[in-house]
Amino acid sequence: MEAINTALVLIDLQHSNVERTLAPHASQRVVENCARLAQLVRRKGGTVVYVRVLVNELRQQPADISVGRAPSAPPLPAQAWEIVAGAGRQDDDIVIDKRQWGAFHGTSLDQQLRRLGVRTIILGGIATNFGVESTARAAQDLGYALVFAEDAMSSIKAEMHQFAVQNIFPILGRVRGTDEVLAML
Secondary structure (H helix, E strand, O other): OOHHHEEEEEEOOEHHHHOOOOEOOOHHHHHHHHHHHHHHHHHOOOEEEEEEEOHHHOOOOOOOOOOOOOOOOOOOOHHHHOEOHHHOOOOOOEEEEEOOOOOOOOOOHHHHHHHOOOOEEEEEEEOHHHHHHHHHHHHHHOOOEEEEEEEEEEEOOHHHHHHHHHHHHHHHOEEEOHHHHHHHO
């Protein structure tokens, strides 16, 4: 994997998600691993992208189980969608704002990555089976090679994370631990 043609895409490392109880990996571990990946990708000449969901504008479709805010809930403060400081975002990194689970639909992410010659995407973030998986499926549809940093992502339930990591992601790309991804770069 050539770092120059690689983008690290980190999903929703924002206060509203990082402050939740996650499993199987604690949010602090996820954030630390994402920051480690970002530092090396940058150093090797790759692209680092931080994606955040504008939580007050998140599409709420009718569903049997809601994982977001109730439509009648008061708006969250702007800090809710700010990337947490520990995630290592720098001024030169790309920031993508979204209003749904996946990072491609309705955003400029694909266009920006193609202009930079990106062919491989490393994925991490919160939550594994929501934002990360939705982004991965779209990336695969668009022809990107995928690498999943398994311990740089987590979900609201361990079994949700494990299902995606064991059953979905190996079909879409390569599943590795953060240390393995760092060694691949």
